[in-house]
Amino acid sequence: MLKAMNEQGQAVVSFSQPREKLEQMRSEALYCPDCKQPVILKAGEVNIPHFAHRSDGQCRHGQGESDTHLKGKMHLAKWLFQQKHPIYLEYFVKSIQQRADIITKVGKFYYAIEYQCSPIEPQELLKRTEGFLSQQIIPIWIFGPSYDQPLKQGFFKINTAIRTSLLTSPYAKSLRFFTYNPSKFTFSIYYPSTVHQNLAFSSSTTKPITDLSFQDLLIHEPTENREKDQWLLQKRRFRTKQRQFTSDEEKKYLQFLYNNRLHPQYLPSCIYLPVQNYHLYHTPMYVWQTHFIMDVLDVTDVEDAFSWQDLYDGLSDFFYSRLTSAYPNSAVHPLYDYTLKLANLGYIERKEGGTFVKKKDVHYPKTLDEALQNDRELLDQLFNA
Secondary structure (H helix, E strand, C coil): CCEEECCCCCEEECCCCCHHHHHHHCCCCEECCCCCCEEEEECCCCCCCEEEECCCCCCCCCCCCCHHHHHHHHHHHHHHHHCCCCEEEEEEECCCCEEEEEEEEECCEEEEEEEECCCCCHHHHHHHHHHHHHCCEEEEEEECHHHCCECHHHEEECCHHHHHCCECCCCCCCCEEEEEECCCCEEEEEEEEEEECCEEEEEEEEEEHHHCCHHHHHHCCCCCCCHHHHHHHHHHHHHHCCCCCCCHHHHHHHHHHHHCCCCHHHCCCCCCCCCCCHHHECCCHHHHHHHHHHHHHCCCCCCCEEEHHHHHHHHHHHHCCECCCCCCCCCCCHHHHHHHHHHHCCCEEEECCCEEEECCCCCCCCCHHHHHHHHHHHHHHHHCC
16 A cells, blocks of 8 residues: 555555655554554555555455556556546545545546556456445556567457446547556556457557656547458468367367358358447457358348347347456447447348348458468458448
8 A cells, every 4th residue: 555544544655755744654553544453554665665564464455466566556556646636546435435546627527547456357358347436436457467468460458347448439549458557667568459369459659658648548549540451360360270279169169160161251241340339249340240251241142131139139049158258338238339330331222120132242262372362452442441
């Protein structure tokens, strides 16, 4: 903890004190702001000065904190203070029995800054987020260095906690998540354009913390939009990658293709397209999009109709496993968004009453080169629409 209470009930902050004051505080009676049990000041030569419980009690905040977490909280508090935003360090919200690392007010809104360095279960992250939102406090999750795992060519290793906490509208301009490295004083903003299990590919911005304002976290956009190029890269990888160690779901998918005398190289380019809320479902997009094309569109004659309800009923098994977003998000189902994209690409036509009419057949390429060329042409059409 960076904050304690003295015998007069006044808040005492550890990191902002000169050495003389710290030595004086060692002889004072200090207490945990939450459980009111005694705490001691730890102020050595290496670690950030902080308070700790005298013994392992029942306080929910009695667990020790890493030096990385303490430094991160300190940096974030100073960063907000320098921008003249009010800060309430380690503030306990009694109505929901939750403590935020920092509460601040920016404009008309209150925000809870949660600096997360240790592993956290998605259910706990969801519970804490919903708690703050119930009090009209917008939580901003900022992850520590252990979560910051960029890979080559714009790919990023992503876990379920991050997938659950991706910040989206109305709180931010576009889908994003944040990391902060207190050793390097650097903020990273990631803008994922697709997520598959524990892998995402995204644009990113990394800057010194002093070069970003709080508002930048919510409105900043990458200077270069690489989404189309990243999708081309991902489509090539999907078509050509070796699948030596596959999951049961992937094996079942490949067996389905084999039974139909197909390989990912020769699938139509309209399979594996970006859709809204893709990150909330465990089944890969290319699995259910393949079944949409082959089980529905390929067996429907041109100018014949099918309903949205029949389409959803036929493919609903692919959407049984869903993550719950920590933030309220668009209610658009990814299957419905994909259906609208096929309409924009001219494969089907949307009619009144939740009905769609097939307008043209889907083309299956004969070679890998043809498939990759078709991918480029279709993505150009999709992103330029």
